[in-house]
Amino acid sequence: MNSKKQVLISQLIQGGWLKTNRVIETFKQIPRENFVLDSHKNYAYADEPLHILGGQTISAPSMVAVMTELLKPKATDIVLEVGAGSGYQAAILSRLVKKIYTIELDHNLAEFAERNLKKTGIKNVEIIIGDGSKGYAKHAPYDKIIMTCATQSFPEPLIEQLKINGIILGPLGAEWHQILTLGIKKKSGLQKKEYMACVFVPLRH
Ligand code: SAH
Numbered sequence: 284m285n286s287k288k289q290v291l292i293s294q295l296i297q298g299g300w301l302k303t304n305r306v307i308e309t310f311k312q313i314p315r316e317n318f319v320l321d322s323h324k325n326y327a328y329a330d331e332p333l334h335i336l337g338g339q340t341i342s343a344p345s346m347v348a349v350m351t352e353l354l355k356p357k358a359t360d361i362v363l364e365v366g367a368g369s370g371y372q373a374a375i376l377s378r379l380v381k382k383i384y385t386i387e388l389d390h391n392l393a394e395f396a397e398r399n400l401k402k403t404g405i406k407n408v409e410i411i412i413g414d415g416s417k418g419y420a421k422h423a424p425y426d427k428i429i430m431t432c433a434t435q436s437f438p439e440p441l442i443e444q445l446k447i448n449g450i451i452l453g454p455l456g457a458e459w460h461q462i463l464t465l466g467i468k469k470k471s472g473l474q475k476k477e478y479m480a481c482v483f484v485p486l487r488h
Pocket of ligand 1: 341371
């Protein structure tokens with residue numbers, strides 16, 4: 284492991300962002316430099332979001348750590364992601380769950396994510412081009428759903444496509460200020476819990 288990566292991972296553990304051994308091991312294994320633009324490779328192990336293409340961003344490692352931990356990934360999980368972006372969040376999850384379907388609205392980003400995942404040797408992530416707010420009914424219901432773009436509330440089709448007791452996680456709120464929110468689907472409805480303030484790019488249509 285290179286030293287910048289080692290320092291970052293120790294910081295994420297000390298800061299309480301990374302908690303469980305499986306997730307820590309995965310952070311060590313997946314090269315974030317494969318998911319950033321060539322011009323940003325020197326910053327791959329800074330705890331910062333970085334621009335990718337089309338004004339979008341790869342989330343900061345601490346945010347990917349928090350979201351991954353909150354999803355409580357299991358080896359049998361089938362996961363839906365909304366917003367493939369660079370493919371990094373999906374790459375992290377790929378080592379922790381069975382299969383990920385990730386929807387990306389932007390063709391160029393879908394290709395970028397595809398290339399990044401391929402060069403990292405990841406085979407259990409499928410990228411779908413489309414509007415993720417409609418979900419992906421083909422493989423529903425999902426054990427977990429992760430949104431990496433912001434909306435006012437969880438889109439109804441996503442809640443429908445979640446298993447009972449399944450987890451949906453995403454940034455909810457206004458354009459420049461959201462709260463990372465986790466929902467557990469119960470027969471009676473969604474039980475929501477708010478975690479922390481965050482800023483994600485907005486979900487577009
Ligand atoms: N998970 C990504 C970060 C994604 S940034 C990573 O690890 O790098 C948010 C992404 O959501 C952007 O790529 C943006 O194009 C995408 N997006 C925005 N609206 C969308 C929609 N309706 N459906 C699918 N993707 C969308």
